[in-house]
Amino acid sequence: MSLQFEIAAESAGAGRSAHLTLPHGVVQTPVFMPVGTAATVKAVPQDVLERLNAEIILANTYHLYLRPGHELIRRAGGLHRFMSWERPMLTDSGGFQVFSLAKLRKISDDGVEFQSHLDGSKHFFSPEHSMEVQIALGADVMMAFDECVETPASWERTKNSMALTHAWAGRSKKYWEEHRHEVPWAREFEDKHQALFGIVQGGMYADLRKESAERLVEMDFPGYAIGGLAVGEPREVTREMIALTLEHLPKDRPRYVMGVGYPDEIEEYAKMGVDMMDCVLPTRAGRHGLLFVREDPNDRTSPVVRMNIKKLEYAEDHGPIDAGCGCMVCARYSRAYLRHLFASGEPLGATLNSIHNLSFYLETMERVRGELASV
Numbered sequence: 001m002s003l004q005f006e007i008a009a010e011s012a013g014a015g016r017s018a019h020l021t022l023p024h025g026v027v028q029t030p031v032f033m034p035v036g037t038a039a040t041v042k043a044v045p046q047d048v049l050e051r052l053n054a055e056i057i058l059a060n061t062y063h064l065y066l067r068p069g070h071e072l073i074r075r076a077g078g079l080h081r082f083m084s085w086e087r088p089m090l091t092d093s094g095g096f097q098v099f100s101l102a103k104l105r106k107i108s109d110d111g112v113e114f115q116s117h118l119d120g121s122k123h124f125f126s127p128e129h130s131m132e133v134q135i136a137l138g139a140d141v142m143m144a145f146d147e148c149v150e151t152p153a154s155w156e157r158t159k160n161s162m163a164l165t166h167a168w169a170g171r172s173k174k175y176w177e178e179h180r181h182e183v184p185w186a187r188e189f190e191d192k193h194q195a196l197f198g199i200v201q202g203g204m205y206a207d208l209r210k211e212s213a214e215r216l217v218e219m220d221f222p223g224y225a226i227g228g229l230a231v232g233e234p235r236e237v238t239r240e241m242i243a244l245t246l247e248h249l250p251k252d253r254p255r256y257v258m259g260v261g262y263p264d265e266i267e268e269y270a271k272m273g274v275d276m277m278d279c280v281l282p283t284r285a286g287r288h289g290l291l292f293v294r295e296d297p298n299d300r301t302s303p304v305v306r307m308n309i310k311k312l313e314y315a316e317d318h319g320p321i322d323a324g325c326g327c328m329v330c331a332r333y334s335r336a337y338l339r340h341l342f343a344s345g346e347p348l349g350a351t352l353n354s355i356h357n358l359s360f361y362l363e364t365m366e367r368v369r370g371e372l373a374s375v
């Protein structure tokens with residue numbers, strides 16, 4: 001097995017706290033993974049991520065394949081060495097970006113032909129090629145190549161797309177088994193091979209989600225992801241799809257919901273039994289001057305409030321963003337200063353806002369892990 005997953009405690013609501021051991025270290029779950037799209041969590045240096053206790057980060061295969069190119073990263077000794085990050089990493093398959101960013105896609109059973117959103121150049125991704133790129137990047141966890149159906153999509157269209165995803169999952173796994181090799185810089189674990197997760201699709205249809213989960217479990221992956229959610233559907237539907245998919249995934253494997261969500265959502269899903277989540281929201285919102293705070297700073301379980309730092313009311317507010325937040329930004333800088341940085345277009349504003357938001361997410365998950373461990 002290319003990873004170890006040991007459940008430490010489980011709540012009545014099926015949430016669990018666990019230790020996920022990967023070649024580059026142990027990750028305490030449930031975990032939030034900051035997104036490092038182009039081998040950088042935008043505007044936040046690696047040493048700061050370490051100080052925030054980010055135990056695993058994500059990078060995007062599609063972006064790194066186009067720029068600087070996976071072969072360059074392979075020659076650099078893999079993504080860990082290239083970006084100087086010694087802790088665990090996960091790469092996505094490139095599927096989501098190919099279907100959401102690239103132009104003029106032509107999909108066949110074999111794979112997908114697309115044009116780069118950067119320069120219009122033509123490329124082809126198949127399951128095998130996605131695996132090859134992810135092996136070159138060398139993250140601890142890689143993802144099977146999947147088709148991401150548009151939303152909304154009919155049952156028929158979703159079923160056909162799901163069948164393609166299953167065929168591609170089988171091909172991804174075969175290629176991974178034949179070509180996987182030890183990752184560079186691994187220290188923690190006797191098995192230094194990359195793990196491969198399968199991705200459950202099935203759109204917003206309960207019967208298809210169940211079928212997809214069952215098909216993937218038959219293929220026996222070290223971990224499972226739930227994809228194709230948080231793509232514009234109402235939050236109740238996201239929750240329902242997660243809940244029913246979890247029922248069909250093995251309890252002894254890590255379960256990852258891709259691309260969610262707001263801080264209250266990640267807390268809710270963690271308590272339902274989701275072990276891993278990622279989202280660009282904390283950094284993207286930070287760059288737009290949106291900060292997550294607690295309604296009552298002294299009660300870290302109180303509702304999440306979005307603070308828009310652009311507002312005039314903060315111009316001479318010399319208090320911290322969130323008086324109950326333990327982050328390095330709240331310890332040092334005022335709302336007035338952050339508002340000034342944002343209003344002046346100073347890059348430090350994006351950095352500080354992103355650090356606070358990431359800290360907010362990571363602290364939320366730390367509290368949830370504590371709650372799950374103490375039941």
Ligand SMILES: [Zn+2]
Nearest residue numbers: 325327330356
């Ligand atoms: Zn803070």
